[in-house]
Amino acid sequence: MITAEQIAQYQTEGVVVLRGVFKDWVGKLNAGADYNVENPSHRAITHQAKDNSGRFFEDFSNWQSIPEFKEFVEQSKMAEIAAQLMQSQKVQMFHDHYLDKAAVSGVATPWHQDMPYYFVDGMQTASFWVPLDSREERVSLKSVVGSHLWPKLIMPTKWSGNAEFYPGDDNFMSLPDIDNGDYDIRSWAVEPGDVVVFNFKTVHGANANAAPTASRTVSFRVVGDDAHYIQRPGDTSPNYPDINQTTGERLREDWFPTIYG
Ligand SMILES: O=C(O)CCC(=O)C(=O)O
Numbered sequence: 001m002i003t004a005e006q007i008a009q010y011q012t013e014g015v016v017v018l019r020g021v022f023k024d025w026v027g028k029l030n031a032g033a034d035y036n037v038e039n040p041s042h043r044a045i046t047h048q049a050k051d052n053s054g055r056f057f058e059d060f061s062n063w064q065s066i067p068e069f070k071e072f073v074e075q076s077k078m079a080e081i082a083a084q085l086m087q088s089q090k091v092q093m094f095h096d097h098y099l100d101k102a103a104v105s106g107v108a109t110p111w112h113q114d115m116p117y118y119f120v121d122g123m124q125t126a127s128f129w130v131p132l133d134s135r136e137e138r139v140s141l142k143s144v145v146g147s148h149l150w151p152k153l154i155m156p157t158k159w160s161g162n163a164e165f166y167p168g169d170d171n172f173m174s175l176p177d178i179d180n181g182d183y184d185i186r187s188w189a190v191e192p193g194d195v196v197v198f199n200f201k202t203v204h205g206a207n208a209n210a211a212p213t214a215s216r217t218v219s220f221r222v223v224g225d226d227a228h229y230i231q232r233p234g235d236t237s238p239n240y241p242d243i244n245q246t247t248g249e250r251l252r253e254d255w256f257p258t259i260y261g
Helices: 004-013 023-038 067-075 078-086
Strands: 015-018 045-048 055-060 091-101 109-112 125-131 141-144 185-187 195-198 204-206 215-223 258-260
Touching: 004 015, 004 078, 023 067, 023 091, 023 215, 067 078, 067 091, 067 215, 078 091, 078 125, 078 195, 078 215, 078 258, 141 195
Parallel strands: none
Antiparallel strands: 015 195, 045 055, 055 091, 091 215, 091 258, 109 204, 125 195, 125 215, 141 185, 141 204
């Protein structure tokens, strides 16, 4: 289904685009997205542009209660593709993340890595960023090539207000100036049915939606064999205060089921 070159690119660059692999799922995922907007969870966040011109809605961890997302997780080829890209025997579902940017929203997704926000450590990880509409390159996901191999994680910050999640913890470094011209940045124009897959450690972001139409994306996050729980020095995002796990354990199967292998 995917080529050896795509697997090698994922391993060395930390990001790859796969064309058309989910084209049969676009209708279902749109229905799931509509459901999520109409039924936001307690984790939902709405960011507003400073001049109040735009809106960026996010929600997390709803796949088990949205039938179309659940069907995608359990029946699409995502898990098998993830196993190949991560070179993993098993794949566990971590969570879904829905991102909805109003037309001409004025709210960008800042450069960040996903992993430091999570209670997850390991190299075998994958986010499936699935756009539900056509996206020109200037408003598509952009990723820093090879950043999944950087030796230190970047300090996660709140997207509204920029507060650090783990203030003063020097296990995390400050975000370098990604736009200074020193970094190799990869982005693609995409169509519904395409997916951009990236490692939880890959630095990525997206410009504000400058297009005259809303931009809707659903990201499905999965982990592989070497991924395990890590106790972070503060709340994570998404946060699961009742998780009751210790560093080094596989993520608990009752919340994060194995979907492949
Ligand atoms: O679509 C975006 O704005 C960014 C997506 C993102 O950060 C993610 O899926 O982890």
